[in-house]
Amino acid sequence: MLSLILSALLASPVAQGLVVPQLVELQKIGTQDDIFPYLAGDAPYFSYPNDYGIPREAPESCEMTQVQLIARHGERYPSKSRGRKLFKTWYKLSNYTKTFNGSLSFLNDDYEFFIQDLDNLEQETTLENSVNPLNPYTGEMDAKLHARDFLQQYGNLLENNTNLTVFATSSRRVHDTAKYFIDALGSDYNATLQVIDEEPSAGANTISAGYSCPAWNESAFSNITDAYSDKYLENIAKRLNKQNPGLNLTSSDSFMLFSWCAYEISARGYSDICDVFTQDELIRYSYYDDLSNYYSDGPGYPLIKDVGSNLFNATVKLLKQSEELDQKAWLSFTHDTDILNYLTTVGLFDDGNPLNATYVPFRDHVFHKSWQVPMGARVYTQKFQCSNESYVRYVVNDAVIPIESCSSGPGFSCPEDDFYDYAASRLQGLNFAAACDVTSVSNVTSLTYYWDYNTTNYNATLLDQ
Template identity: 25%
Template sequence: MARVWVLALCVSTVIADTTTTIPDYFQTSFGPYAGGYETGRVPFLAQTNPALSAQPTYVPNGPLVTDIPVPDKPEGASIFSHMGNLSPYRPNADGFGVDEYALPYGSNITQIHMVHRHGSRYPTSKPGVVDRINGFIENGTVFTGNLSFLNSWTYQLGENELTVRGRQELFDSGILHYYNYGQLYNPGSNLIARTTTMVRMLQSAESFLYGFFGSKWTQNVTLEAIIDSTGFNNSMGGDQMCTNAGNGRGQTSGSATDQWKSIYLQDATLRFQNQSSGRSANWTVDDLNDVQSLCAYETSAFGYSPFCLLFTWDEWLGFEYTLDIQFYGNNGFASPVGRAIGLGFVEELIARLIQHLPDPPDDSIAFNTTLDDNNSTFPLNQTIYFDFSHDTEIFSMMTALGLSKFGKYLSPTELATNRSLVVSNITPFGGYFLFEVIKAPYPVLDQRPRNSSDSPYDTSGNSTSYVHMIMNQRTIPLGESIPDCGARDDGWCELQTFINFQQQNVDKANYNASCFGDYSTPGYGNITDGAIPNS
């Protein structure tokens, strides 16, 4: 433990000596695998916010301007709750189909396992519509009406880094989870937390840990940064080693999203065309889908974006559904690599729960064996595990966990209104899932008593441990996806039942065939279990 403590102290400082013997994965200053990044313009919302005069009553920004007068918007609703993976963090207001229950008296949370997405960021690359708009203007197009601002608009977003809002989301989350789980941390110990080498991932982990532990967090945590680049095995970036995730073979959503965009953006395309003089401005549905993403990105970066006013409420719901189809087909149960990308985390979760270094079959090793074969870099005795990852990776982890609740087919021609798979509720910016391990003195009744004075326990039984899965502060009912967990009121699952299911679940990823097999991209909807079927 003393050796790890020394590493923790070194992490917080800039390493000036290039001959240091500290392993790369403990050096969290930006390194060779940080990816390209660029900071955008500095916001000046007090001067540039036109929303102050756009509403009949004054609504303070907090800090973003999200009260946008969108046509047909229901009272109290916000388009920023329907931007898929570009939504600012928020819990799912409606939950996931199960009630929330307090911990029964006498039961104790003994451990948590968290995977946290990074916070709000700049785009990973410049949206294609930016060059399209510049091309329109160069060819003489003049914009009118709601599009008039485009005549003088310039693209000023950065790339890959967190915005200020993103730092706030992770800092606030750290504070939230300190209140929820602070006593699980043993001040005499030093945790290993894991992130990846991408800039936004380092920034997110550090902001969260600052929120949880305070400014001296490096005295409590050693932050392990795992290489996030093509060809490197990394359970927090499982697509990097999975060839068919990187080459597009495992992505089935393309035709479906194209079909849906042509439906929900049909009217918007005509509006844009009518406000763009000159034959050179030939707006496409792909252009308009990009324009909608600029609303989200500019709002996060600058506090407000005029792009947000250009679409109706139904068109924002359509934007959200496009992203649902995309995640379902590229990282979910409709993707042949959906399970494989998230498999490494499942293998590691099993190892942590049974307190044994990962030992999966040779043909399904989806994690970094250098780190996971060592108790110093993959400890098994922590009460708190903090991992930081990406939205698509988290979605694939859910697929690899066998959460079939989110595996129902999404039609590309009609918005499924009662669907469980809503990316805005699952992986918004700053979103996360975690597992609580709970030890109860007796079995907890499947049907909790309505009368608070009645015991929630079957006192004829013995001490029982459970898993409680939480996503963005709301319970995931495990029994809906894992039948052996039962139809419990609280959504919990007995710990050993959950472990048994996940151990049997590993083979379903068909890892080698899914990631490295030579197959044609399946049609959308032809894959239903997140993997290439066993031949």
């Protein structure tokens, strides 16, 4: 697959006239995908690792009747705040006057920092703004490949539709991902994009409910996450400082090196800084990310179920109306946090065992944030009919993830009526507007864009966030 992508990139107009990277650089591309699951959702897209082997296609003698997609934006450059921290670490390294030793020795070879234009911060990586013109891991390429995969899997649901409406938040990178996806669908589907506001004033009529939740306190359980040992970060700094006397890296610098590794892969196609880490350190960093997100954006923070209920309620309503709605494919693009909130309410990765900060729970560890929402993450809700019965199931990053308590249908799906009972139990007692104090920032308390987009033009101003 990677060789096909590189061949296509070599033939692309963007690559023409540019300096082709040296062979040694090309040989590095595609050799680091084994560490993607450990890079806190900042690395390029990868399929969910714990694949049960259940085919994504509709079971034999069954037919897809509706599909819903909630997808994350594609690979990108760091945020402005993360960029400032990365530059601080980079300046410390770039001002080192001695010869680098050990895993940092690559910096002796005319290394160029991967953030070469500050205007790229927050933005999607593209064929045009990549450091390496043959980088196959751009958000642009990811979205286009995703669109082709979507057509292969679900194209039949578009055959009788003269129009296809796609929804995206007003974040520029989310918008761009949706546009690349639409472009790759081709001209046969007359797809249009509705840009849904993610400002707090949007209230409940948003794909990004967290922005409309002033009651949300991401530090509510910091007492748990603060207890997690950062000795692994100290060890990284000590090792690099010993190899390079006078460098004076800190634990904070060590932490930023993980982000450097992940984001550089998306901008360059590979990253030599990734070789700094041992496998133990990657595991400890990955678990810290799981732990912190579990208690700020996931099952460990009770409010998150209310936040995610805003979108989950809407998706259940779309399923119930599948026969009366002309559109059979509902495609929405948003951020990783919004997908985590949604999945928390659905309950696919909540086994009721709270994560703790005292050790890595290798056996009892269901919530892997980076597995759920890598760059370009995609969560599909499938509804299919077998004979006269309908069934529902979820596909997360190419893997069918059955509902633990409801998987008796074909392909480990949930019978439709049983699914609605399951959804009702998950939504019982949840109230997004009340729990989040939405009315303090907006008078909009209902999500309506899936139903009124024909009469309301959603064209929110794009934001660099």
